Amino acid sequence: MSAYWGDSHxxxxxxxxxxxxxxxxxxxxxxxxxxxxxxxxSGAEDFFSALVRCLGEVLAVDYVVISELGADxxxxxxxxxxxxxxxxxxxxxxxxxxxxxxxSRGEVCVFSEGVxxxxxxxxxxxxxxxxxxxxxxxxxxxxxxxxxxxxxxxxPSALPGVSREVIRIAASxxxxxxARRQAYATLNRNEARLNTLLNHLPGTVYRCRSDKDWSIExxxxxxxxxxxxxxxxxxxxxxxxxxxxxxxxDLERVVDEVQNAMNRRQPYELTYRLxxxxxxxxxxxxxxxxxxxxETQEVLLEGFLMDVTERHESEQMQxxxxxxxxxxxxxxxxxxxxxxxxxxxxxxxxxxAYIATLEPxxxxxxxxxxxxxxxxxxxxFVYSLSGTPCAEILAKGECQGDDNVPIPLPAAPGxxxxxxxxxxxxxxxxxxxxxxxxxxxxxxxxxxxxxxxxSVIRILASGAAGELERETSQQxxxxxxxxxxxxxxxxxxxxxxxxxxxxxxxxxxGKPLALVFIDIRRFKEVxxxxxxxVGDQLLxxxxxxxxxxxxxxxxxxxxxxxxxxxxxxxxxxxxxSAVVVRIQSALAWPIRLDDREYTLSANLGVARYPADAQxxxxxxxxxxxxxHQAKQEEHGVCVFAKSxxxxxxxRQQLTERFxxxxxxxxxxxxxxxxxxxxxxxxxxAEALCRWHxxxxxxxxxxxxxxxxxxxxxxxxLGNWVLNEAxxxxxxxxxxxxxxxxxxxxxxSAHQFDDDHLLERIQRITQAHEVEPKALSLELTxxxxxxxxxxxxxxxxxxxxxxxxxxxxxxxxxxSSLSYLKRFAADTLKIDMSFVRDMLEDSHDNTIVTxxxxxxxxxxxxxxxxxxxxxxxxxxLYALGCEQAQGFFYxxxxxxxxxxxxxxxxxxxxxxxxxxxxxRG
Numbered sequence: 029m030s031a032y033w034g035d036s037h038x039x040x041x042x043x044x045x046x047x048x049x050x051x052x053x054x055x056x057x058x059x060x061x062x063x064x065x066x067x068x069x070s071g072a073e074d075f076f077s078a079l080v081r082c083l084g085e086v087l088a089v090d091y092v093v094i095s096e097l098g099a100d101x102x103x104x105x106x107x108x109x110x111x112x113x114x115x116x117x118x119x120x121x122x123x124x125x126x127x128x129x130x131x132s133r134g135e136v137c138v139f140s141e142g143v144x145x146x147x148x149x150x151x152x153x154x155x156x157x158x159x160x161x162x163x164x165x166x167x168x169x170x171x172x173x174x175x176x177x178x179x180x181x182x183x184p185s186a187l188p189g190v191s192r193e194v195i196r197i198a199a200s201x202x203x204x205x206x207a208r209r210q211a212y213a214t215l216n217r218n219e220a221r222l223n224t225l226l227n228h229l230p231g232t233v234y235r236c237r238s239d240k241d242w243s244i245e246x247x248x249x250x251x252x253x254x255x256x257x258x259x260x261x262x263x264x265x266x267x268x269x270x271x272x273x274x275x276x277x278d279l280e281r282v283v284d285e286v287q288n289a290m291n292r293r294q295p296y297e298l299t300y301r302l303x304x305x306x307x308x309x310x311x312x313x314x315x316x317x318x319x320x321x322x323e324t325q326e327v328l329l330e331g332f333l334m335d336v337t338e339r340h341e342s343e344q345m346q347x348x349x350x351x352x353x354x355x356x357x358x359x360x361x362x363x364x365x366x367x368x369x370x371x372x373x374x375x376x377x378x379x380x381a382y383i384a385t386l387e388p389x390x391x392x393x394x395x396x397x398x399x400x401x402x403x404x405x406x407x408x409f410v411y412s413l414s415g416t417p418c419a420e421i422l423a424k425g426e427c428q429g430d431d432n433v434p435i436p437l438p439a440a441p442g443x444x445x446x447x448x449x450x451x452x453x454x455x456x457x458x459x460x461x462x463x464x465x466x467x468x469x470x471x472x473x474x475x476x477x478x479x480x481x482x483s484v485i486r487i488l489a490s491g492a493a494g495e496l497e498r499e500t501s502q503q504x505x506x507x508x509x510x511x512x513x514x515x516x517x518x519x520x521x522x523x524x525x526x527x528x529x530x531x532x533x534x535x536x537x538g539k540p541l542a543l544v545f546i547d548i549r550r551f552k553e554v555x556x557x558x559x560x561x562v563g564d565q566l567l568x569x570x571x572x573x574x575x576x577x578x579x580x581x582x583x584x585x586x587x588x589x590x591x592x593x594x595x596x597x598x599x600x601x602x603x604x605s606a607v608v609v610r611i612q613s614a615l616a617w618p619i620r621l622d623d624r625e626y627t628l629s630a631n632l633g634v635a636r637y638p639a640d641a642q643x644x645x646x647x648x649x650x651x652x653x654x655x656h657q658a659k660q661e662e663h664g665v666c667v668f669a670k671s672x673x674x675x676x677x678x679r680q681q682l683t684e685r686f687x688x689x690x691x692x693x694x695x696x697x698x699x700x701x702x703x704x705x706x707x708x709x710x711x712x713a714e715a716l717c718r719w720h721x722x723x724x725x726x727x728x729x730x731x732x733x734x735x736x737x738x739x740x741x742x743x744x745l746g747n748w749v750l751n752e753a754x755x756x757x758x759x760x761x762x763x764x765x766x767x768x769x770x771x772x773x774x775x776s777a778h779q780f781d782d783d784h785l786l787e788r789i790q791r792i793t794q795a796h797e798v799e800p801k802a803l804s805l806e807l808t809x810x811x812x813x814x815x816x817x818x819x820x821x822x823x824x825x826x827x828x829x830x831x832x833x834x835x836x837x838x839x840x841x842x843s844s845l846s847y848l849k850r851f852a853a854d855t856l857k858i859d860m861s862f863v864r865d866m867l868e869d870s871h872d873n874t875i876v877t878x879x880x881x882x883x884x885x886x887x888x889x890x891x892x893x894x895x896x897x898x899x900x901x902x903x904l905y906a907l908g909c910e911q912a913q914g915f916f917y918x919x920x921x922x923x924x925x926x927x928x929x930x931x932x933x934x935x936x937x938x939x940x941x942x943x944x945x946x947r948g
Contacts (some may be wrong), residue, residue: 163178232249369399383496452475715753
């Protein structure tokens with residue numbers, strides 16, 4: 029292998045192991061002539077392609093490549109690639125691990141053979157099958173390496189002296205051309221950046237002559253935004269010069285200041301008004317200086333213009349606001365408003381100004397707080413929003429008008445108000461953003477600069493609104509503390525103060541007083557279904573309707589939620605019914621909201637002073653007790669009696685003891701047999717919850733079950749009953765006994781609303797190893813109809829899991845036949861209220877008959893509840909009822925008594941679904 033390394037003085041041989049030398053295809057003279065021809069077209073587009081072609085043909089190599097180094101000098105981009113097959117596409121390559129890396133550092137390198145072995149990571153050498161390599165850096169004007177020229181051959185070769193000179197000359201010319209192209213590209217980029225900078229400045233750059241027109245020679249694109257004229261409008265003569273744009277009132281001053289600066293040979297800086305192409309007035313700030321053109325020796329002006337309208341108006345506005353604010357000596361009350369308007373009129377050169385506030389009683393009326401016309405303070409007056417700009421101001425927050433015709437503006441009655449032709453108005457808001465009034469400024473002439481007037485008014489309006497807020501703050505505090513925000517009625521605090529004022533002074537003479545609590549029925553249902561906004565509207569309308577029935581001296585308040593209270597002085601026992609009728613008549617009026625009509629009723633609780641209580645607090649408590657009792661009554665009206673307190677106390681104690689009994693497993697299941705009406709044999713039983721309290725003895729289910737429903741304890745109670753029923757089935761199975769048929773367990777409406785009811789029941793039955801077919805789940809008709817679609821899905825899931833399903837109390841829940849067909853129940857239980865009188869009442873008999881026929885048509889069994897006589901049993905059997913339960917067959921008894929009544933429970937022999945209670 030041979031390698032040659034070059035320095036700035038010549039070629040240095042490091043080692044030579046070659047056999048053949050690179051041979052010129054032509055003689056030296058022709059080679060230099062052809063080289064000279066190829067580099068003579070410097071600047072031509074095909075310079076590099078002509079050069080590589082010439083070198084390849086003259087030096088008899090397989091490839092010639094000229095590349096440009098990247099910015100970080102780690103990569104290169106080919107500019108021209110020649111091979112024996114012709115010109116090739118350019119490509120991008122990394123220098124690391126290639127012989128080109130040596131050339132990029134300014135070294136001249138020659139590998140006459142074995143270059144692939146020397147640079148094994150250079151995949152391109154292997155792909156091209158290169159054996160010998162020559163590389164030389166291309167130098168720029170400062171001696172820096174800007175590119176590389178490479179000659180590559182597939183055969184070993186060496187460089188004769190003439191070849192070296194040819195390559196050196198080619199590299200020198202190629203470096204010069206590459207440097208020229210890079211410099212030209214840099215110049216173009218710089219010019220583009222300059223143009224971008226000039227055309228994106230927040231203003232415009234110009235050069236103009238110093239003649240009387242200030243004729244434009246150059247202006248940047250920013251002139252369009254500043255003046256409305258494009259650059260070509262100035263240079264093509266559409267507009268004579270920049271002087272034509274200066275406001276006539278400012279032109280003489282501007283010319284003088286520019287000329288003086290030229291005379292002093294100093295820069296100039298000035299602010300003046302421009303008239304745009306659209307005829308608008310803008311404020312401009314200009315900075316420039318005179319300079320002499322080197323070629324023509326003409327004096328030119330160069331500078332920069334910028335739109336400062338907003339800044340100028342802001343400074344002007346600040347001066348006007350400061351002047352107005354400092355001139356006001358009064359800081360509160362009516363004098364503050366008057367002085368504010370007087371100085372505002374002066375600052376804006378206006379003819380009229382006033383401040384008006386919204387009337388609390390009517391949102392269509394405003395009342396002026398101060399009025400200034402032609403510098404004089406006028407009397408205040410009330411006016412309607414209708415037909416004035418104030419309505420628009422209240423809606424939008426800010427408004428201005430310039431119609432060049434008289435504008436109807438508010439005035440005191442009998443005074444002409446159609447003299448203004450332009451105005452600026454601002455809404456005054458409180459701290460919560462609610463409108464409380466308006467600030468208006470009016471002119472007899474059109475306004476030339478709305479923005480200035482609007483800006484001044486915006487600032488001063490905040491002070492006016494703040495003073496209005498301060499003046500009304502005490503009223504608002506009073507209202508917030510004592511008035512209900514929805515209905516406008518007195519609230520609980522004000523009601524209690526009024527109650528004290530009416531009761532305490534009368535304690536000595538005992539004048540009668542009635543306190544009526546009013547609780548709106550089903551209001552929460554409306555609120556939940558229709559939304560709180562509808563609920564609030566209903567409360568507001570109800571408050572208005574109750575106001576209409578008030579008599580002198582009576583006091584109405586909203587206590588909270590859907591509860592109202594009415595104090596009726598002088599109301600004795602004989603007068604209570606008349607008060608109740610008055611309230612009910614007021615509530616009977618239908619309320620129409622959003623195309624829907626609502627008719628509401630109320631529960632009324634009444635207590636009287638001094639008959640029921642002698643203190644305000646005691647009277648309030650008695651009325652609360654009466655209201656609680658009224659909610660239990662069908663007609664919803666209750667007058668307090670002392671026994672109610674005892675009953676309420678018992679209910680409270682009973683609730684507490686029931687919770688303890690439930691948590692301590694002190695409840696018990698009783699069992700009532702169900703029999704086949706044809707054979708008289710037992711077909712199942714119903715598990716019923718019983719509670720024996722150590723202090724109070726047996727507590728009726730009719731008392732503790734409603735308590736559990738009221739206090740939300742039914743899910744817990746229902747789970748206990750189901751657990752205990754399954755435990756008993758498991759215990760019977762362990763003793764070798766099997767209950768004929770199924771054991772029925774009641775599922776409450778609260779349990780049935782649980783989306784995970786099936787999973788809960790399955791966990792309980794599986795824990796006690798009870799088959800689902802051993803249980804019949806009793807669901808009341810009313811609970812199914814709370815959400816029929818959900819009930820369909822739930823009953824289908826329970827039935828599919830193997831549980832029996834009965835619809836309890838059927839005939840009382842108003843279910844439709846369409847839903848009954850879809851409920852996956854197998855049994856209907858006829859409510860005892862129909863069975864009790866079916867022999868005497870034809871209507872009840874018809875109902876029972878209909879239920880039995882309907883059940884048979886749907887493939888369902890029927891069980892009659894409350895059967896107490898032989899006659900009832902025979903009549904039911906005659907109508908086609910299959911089963912029954914009631915006192916005639918046995919009362920609910922404990923598990924021990926149930927065994928005695930039912931007889932020995934026989935082991936399962938038939939394998940029927942009703943006889944298998946234990947998993948096998």
